[in-house]
Amino acid sequence: MSIWWSLHLRREPASVPLARRLLLGAMETAGVDQDICYDLAAALSEACANAVEHGGDAAGDDYRVTAFIDGDTCRIEVTDSGPGFSATPRPPTDPALLTPAPAPTDAEDGRGLFLIEALTDHVRYRNRTGRRGAVVSFDKILKWREGAALPMAS
Template sequence: MDIEFSLALPRDAIGIPMVRRVLGDALRSLGVTEECVSDLLLATSEACANAVRHGGPANRYQVQAAIDDWRCELRIMDRGHGLTAIPQQYPSGETENGRGIMIMQSVVDEISFDITPGSGTTVRLSKELDWDEDVIAHHISRDRQLVAV
């Protein structure tokens, strides 16, 4: 199984729930566990929020997803000024911003950044998929019934 899709969104927070819906529905329909889906949605939401907040002057950003039998890989790309540095620790409790990268790191297996100052940032998130055995068994049973007909 190989599924790929790409979304081009306005640089506005209104698009983040759409990304969550499309990605979440795709993963759930394949039989990925809810915990794994939640981790991917949290990381993706954080990356999209950063693209919305820091992706100017461009008015759009893009999300690309690739799902196979083992992994989900996401790329969130903006055309902003680019990060100057990746934080190495959580900010203090009084700080309102700056936790997104650390949150993403805590819920995915791999995270990387392709930063081109003045041209944008691509965040790559990758997570090994955990499968819901009950959903998989249901799909196999249904597929066998379809083949028998």
């Protein structure tokens, strides 16, 4: 079985906990292990916070969160309409994938992408093709609680 859902959110700080709570509720209801739920929720919070802060020129801009569960993997994508990443391509496999510049060590912020990488199993950064905006997507291998409501079989 596979499931997916998508949220279209206003680029406002209040949207971050909303996205996190919706993800946590869905994962907990499905029977995903609690530690995995919280890793994904923290990674999603960081990605949404980046979209809110950097994801557009006008306060009215929005962003999208899409989550896919397929078998034992969850993929989350956060897409905004901001200026995109100013980073170097990752050659040679896929030049559309980027490596964002790290935050300076004395910076007060800028560690969200590092946290996403630490909390998940695979992260991809890219700019939207033909449009303004950035896409952050990350995968996490799921573990299921004993007696999970929706144990996913591959």
